[in-house]
Amino acid sequence: xxxTPIKELVDRANAQVDVWQAEKALAEHGGGGAVLVDIRDxxxxxxxxxxxxxxxxxxxxxxxxxxPSSPYYREVFGNSETTYVLFCAAGWRSALAAKALDxxxxxxxxxxxxxxxxxxxAGAAITVKDDKAKKRF
Numbered sequence: 001x002x003x004t005p006i007k008e009l010v011d012r013a014n015a016q017v018d019v020w021q022a023e024k025a026l027a028e029h030g031g032g033g034a035v036l037v038d039i040r041d042x043x044x045x046x047x048x049x050x051x052x053x054x055x056x057x058x059x060x061x062x063x064x065x066x067x068p069s070s071p072y073y074r075e076v077f078g079n080s081e082t083t084y085v086l087f088c089a090a091g092w093r094s095a096l097a098a099k100a101l102d103x104x105x106x107x108x109x110x111x112x113x114x115x116x117x118x119x120x121x122a123g124a125a126i127t128v129k130d131d132k133a134k135k136r137f
Contacts, residue, residue, distance in 0.1 A: 010092045013099035018110035022118035025085045029053060034083040035076070036064075039097050040116065044089060048127040051087075051119055052063075059088070062097050066106060080108070087112040087119060 020028075036054035038045065041063055050056070050099035055076055057065050064072035077084065084101075086094040086109070094111035101109045112118060120126060 006092065010095045013095040017095065017098040017102050019095070019113050020085055020110045022114060022122035024113055025087070025112050026119065026124055028085070034085045034110075036119075037084050037086045038116070039086055039088050039094055042117075044117065046129050048089075048116060049120075049126040051116070052125040052127055054087075059093055059097055062086075063100055063104060066101060067104065072108055073081070083108040083110060085110045085112060087115045089115050090117060091115040 016019040025034060025036060029036050036051055037053060037057040038054045038056045040048075040056075041058060042056070045056065057074070057077075061072060064070045067073060068076045068078065084106075086098050086101075088094040088097075091112060091114050094115060098109050098111040114121075
């Protein structure tokens, strides 16, 4: 059995879903036309920072939080007029996640080419957790 390389899966996802540049995502978000959805792990958010105004939805819960029939549904994802723009660190996980939501039948889903790194480079406002607030083990 041949394994499909992850890069090929990401390329297939990018061919199926809307891929936005960071500048467009920030402009739409700032104008109220899009909700940025950060799917990175909480440890990444603590380490790298958070985009101000973005909603966090960990990758492992994304489909459950979007599905109104799920016991884990989150109302923040219930506006069919809003475009939800997913991002991860570099754009691979968000491509696969956007494809999964597209496969479920959700419309107005996109993801950011280059992810958090591209948003940061485009001047997104980033909130970084204060080191003093971090627990040391």
